[in-house]
Amino acid sequence: NAGVTQTPKFQVLKTGQSMTLQCAQDMNHNSMYWYRQDPGMGLRLIYYSASEGTTDKGEVPNGYNVSRLNKREFSLRLESAAPSQTSVYFCASSVIGGGTSGRAYEQYFGPGTRLTVT
Amino acid sequence: AQKITQTQPGMFVQEKEAVTLDCTYDTSDPSYGLFWYKQPSSGEMIFLIYQGSYDQQNATEGRYSLNFQKARKSANLVISASQLGDSAMYFCAMREGGAQKLVFGQGTRLTINP
Numbered sequence: 728n729a730g731v732t733q734t735p736k737f738q739v740l741k742t743g744q745s746m747t748l749q750c751a752q753d754m755n756h757n758s759m760y761w762y763r764q765d766p767g768m769g770l771r772l773i774y775y776s777a778s779e780g781t782t783d784k785g786e787v788p789n790g791y792n793v794s795r796l797n798k799r800e801f802s803l804r805l806e807s808a809a810p811s812q813t814s815v816y817f818c819a820s821s822v823i824g825g826g827t828s829g830r831a832y833e834q835y836f837g838p839g840t841r842l843t844v845t
Numbered sequence: 846a847q848k849i850t851q852t853q854p855g856m857f858v859q860e861k862e863a864v865t866l867d868c869t870y871d872t873s874d875p876s877y878g879l880f881w882y883k884q885p886s887s888g889e890m891i892f893l894i895y896q897g898s899y900d901q902q903n904a905t906e907g908r909y910s911l912n913f914q915k916a917r918k919s920a921n922l923v924i925s926a927s928q929l930g931d932s933a934m935y936f937c938a939m940r941e942g943g944a945q946k947l948v949f950g951q952g953t954r955l956t957i958n959p
Contacts, residue, residue: 758945769936769949785946821945832878832940834947836890
């Protein structure tokens with residue numbers, strides 16, 4: 728049971744290049760998320776997918792696209808990378824919460840991808 | 846307006862002392878939940894504790910407890926008997942209503958001194 732996996736772990740891009748960050752989970756979770764974390768800051772939501780076949784914008788979606796390929800996989804694409812997208816990217820997943828039960832809403836995070844755009 | 850506010854950028858505590866990390870939140874939704882995550886220097890996000898708005902009792906998980914004061918909209922994390930391994934960034938986060946997406950605070954860097 729690997730939990731949430733992300734590839735690659737590190738990436739350096741030149742301005743204008745494109746790339747796709749991959750995320751997969753093996754916990755049969757319905758919901759998946761992409762966050763970015765800039766130095767000294769908390770995580771900000773880029774996009775999320777509440778269930779297979781649906782995606783929605785988060786707080787900072789500009790410059791990104793996502794694909795929920797199936798229940799397990801949720802990818803994040805940078806079409807034309809910019810230095811402002813230099814960040815650590817985290818993927819997360821969760822079950823659909825039910826009622827007020829605590830741990831049902833817990834999000835499980837991947838190890839992160841450190842992206843530098845020069 | 847900030848949804849989650851963590852006012853302590855950094856804290857320094859002696860080993861074995863208890864420590865309280867502050868978190869205040871802003872929401873008008875009666876149904877919400879508050880999380881604390883730990884991020885050590887290795888970078889991974891580790892879930893610590895969760896408090897739902899309707900939970901009658903303050904949440905506890907081992908050495909972690911959540912001091913939930915609903916009227917003051919605060920959800921402070923208390924770590925008892927701190928250890929050197931507790932040195933890390935700590936983030937408070939909130940979900941609102943039925944939504945599962947989280948809003949994070951800016952974090953508090955906790956350093957435990959021997």
